[in-house]
Structures are given as C-alpha cells and as structure tokens.
Amino acid sequence: MQPVENAVIAAAGLGSRLGHGLPKCMLEIGGRTLLSRMIDSLTPHVRRIHVVVGYREDLVINLCSNLHRNVVIVRNPDFRSTNTVQSMASGARGLSGKTIFLDGDLIIDPSSLGDFARMAAEHDTVAAIALSRSENAVNVDLSAPPGAEETTFISGFTREADRLYEWANVVSGDSRLLDHGSGYVYEELEKLTPLCASLLELREIDTPRDLEMAEKFAKHLDAGNQL
Template identity: 65%
Template sequence: MQAVEHAVIAAAGLGSRLGHGLPKCMLELGGQTLLSRLIGTLEEHVDRIHVVVGYREELIINLCSKLHRRVVIVRNPDYRTTNTVQSMALGAQGLEGKTLFLDGDLIIAPDSMREFIGKAGTTGILAAIAPSLSENPVNVDLDQGETSQGEKLIKSFTREPGRKFEWANVVAGPARMLDNATGYVYEKLEESIPLNAAVLDLREIDTAADLEIAREFVKSIDSSR
C-alpha cells in the first residue's frame, strides 16, 4: 500500500451553529488556534498541507503567512453554496497519491493521529471514527469482526442515536476520491462500504457544548506533553 503524502484541511465554512463570527479553525484553545494545532500535528507526517478557505479567508491567510509559510492556501469562492466535500475535492486538485482529508474544526491527539496515519498506509481507504460525543453526530454501525490489521469495518452511517461510535470527519485515501461528490463526505464514503475504520482520539466543535468538551480535551493533551 501507499503512505499518506498530503493533507487537505477544509476551513471554508461559516461555522454558523457556533455563532462566534469566525471560521471555526480560528478559535483559540490553550493559546493556539485549532488550525495551528492541526498543522502542527500533521506537518511531521505529510509532505504537503492544503488549507481550503472561504468565509473570512483573510484571517486564515494572515495566520498562515505568519506561522505556517509552507501551507498552500486554496480559495473556495463558492463557500456559501458548497459544503465540505466540495471544499475537500477542490483542495486536492493537483495532488497525487494518498491524501488525508479532514475538517478544520477538530482537536486531535497527536499520538492518535500518528497511529492513524500509519494505519492508513496499509489500506486503500481508511475512515476515522470516535466515541459518539457530539451533539448532532453521524453515527456508524460496525461489523462485529475486525480486519487482519485490527481495524474495524463500517457497514452503515446513520443519524439514529444510541451508537458507540460516530463518523469523525477524517478519511485517508486517493487524492481524487471525493471528485464530483455533491452531498456529505460520509455519503460519498457509502460507495465504499464495507469501509475500513480506525478509532481516532479527537473532539469536533460544532456547538457551544462541543466547545466546552474540547477545552477540557485540550487541557488533557497539553498537560501530557
């Protein structure tokens, strides 16, 4: 199989549910923006990072020009009428090889990311799942068994509650895997079911309640360093 070479971070959305008037990736937790934390976690593992911007793009562009000069900025001028999957596909244009796609509103434990990227190098497509903690999760139904590498198998995505794991908005696979998708990322991934999955230690921030959970998660990460 092929090692992960690139990462595409989708950071173009409005973040309207949170209501802070900022791209969610620009929220600061523990003295760093979410975006800086993601970039810092990824840059030791991939050769190239693309960040897709739209809403208040100047904030992200200024941050990267000061702190992350190697990052490539990709503009999505249609961010108001497109969603994450289109931003990710746009961000992957020009890339070849295995690519990690992820949302910009995530806090990911560095050790867990390292392990996930290592596993992604052994399979064609690897989706991330996490304990179902978000307020409005897309949950997953898992096969009872595991792959020979110890990965789990997703047999369906569901909005129904009561599942142990949720879709974590992170997936590794071919750079062109999201081309021509029109719905949500997980809807595109349904074409590949049964789908290899691995647990990723992260928190997603969509709502004020998610933000409070993420604050505590950041404290635990930073205190363990």
C-alpha cells in the same frame, strides 16, 4: 504499503451553529488556534498540506503567512453555496497519492493521528471513527468493536443516536476520492462500505457544548505534552 503524501483541511465554512463570527479553525483553545494545532499534528506525517479557505479567509491566510508558511492556501469563493465535500475535492486538485481529508473544526490527539496515518498507509481508504460525543453526530454501524478484530469495518452511517461510535470527519484515500461528491462526505463514503475504520481520539466543535468538551480535551493534551 503506500505512505500518505498529503493533507487537505476544509476551513471554508461559516460555522454558524457556534455563533462566534469566525471560521471555526480560528478558534483559540489553550492559546493556539484549532488550525495551528492541526497543522502541527499533521506535519510529521505528510509532505504537503492544503488549507481550503472561504469565510473570512483573510484571518486564515494571515495566520498561515505568519506561522505556517509551508502550507498551500486554496480559495473557495463559492463557500456559501458549496459544502465540505466540494471544498475538500477542490483542495486536492493538483495533488497525487494518498491524502488525508479533514474538517478544520477538530482537535486530534497527535499520537492517535500517527496511528491513523500508519493504518492509512496499509489500506486504500480509511475512515476515522470516534466515541460518539458530538451533538448532531453522524454515527456508524461497525462490523465489530474496535480492537475485537484485526480490522474493523464501517458497514453504514446513521443519524440514529443509539450507537457507541461516530464518523469523525477524517478520511484517507486517493487524492481524487471526493472529486464527484455533491452531498455530505459520509454520503460519498457510504458508497464504499464496508470501509476500513480507524479509531481516533479527537473532539469535533459544532456547538457551544462541543466547544466546552474540546477545551477540556485540549487541556488534557497540553498537560501531557508538558510531562
């Protein structure tokens, strides 16, 4: 067993499909930004968090300097011509050990993230899956439904819509896992299939409809935290 040491949050993108003119990680839901929610959820499980910034980086840097001084900011000045896999790889430079790579446009149930971190400690590489809800989802083919076997494996990724589960944009592995990637993250992971899968309870935000679902999900999470 090798515990997860680090997390890299990709927060450099434009978020153009949402149309808010902000890095998506800076969207506020329930009075907190997506980034603050993610950092707070990750902090109990990792020792070091890197946040990769690009588009309107000043907003993210100011937030972290005020509220999250423990994180390390990694600049991606080429954010307009690079993609998420390259941001994640640059964010992991200088790190060693197991690392969780995440998109910055997610709301994750903290207890579910804890389960993911424990599973990540037991396997070399673990990719997160979620119930397929997102618009424009990248779905997955599985060896068996989650819970049916001791370990569920991803056998492939697909844009076909008739699947129950989607790739959830969270993966753990060696800090150099994505070093040579040039396409989408899932295209790099497909080279590693069959790939251990962990079910996460989360919402991804790419479109206005996704945002509506995420707001309902956050309200549910926040109400649970107050019980």
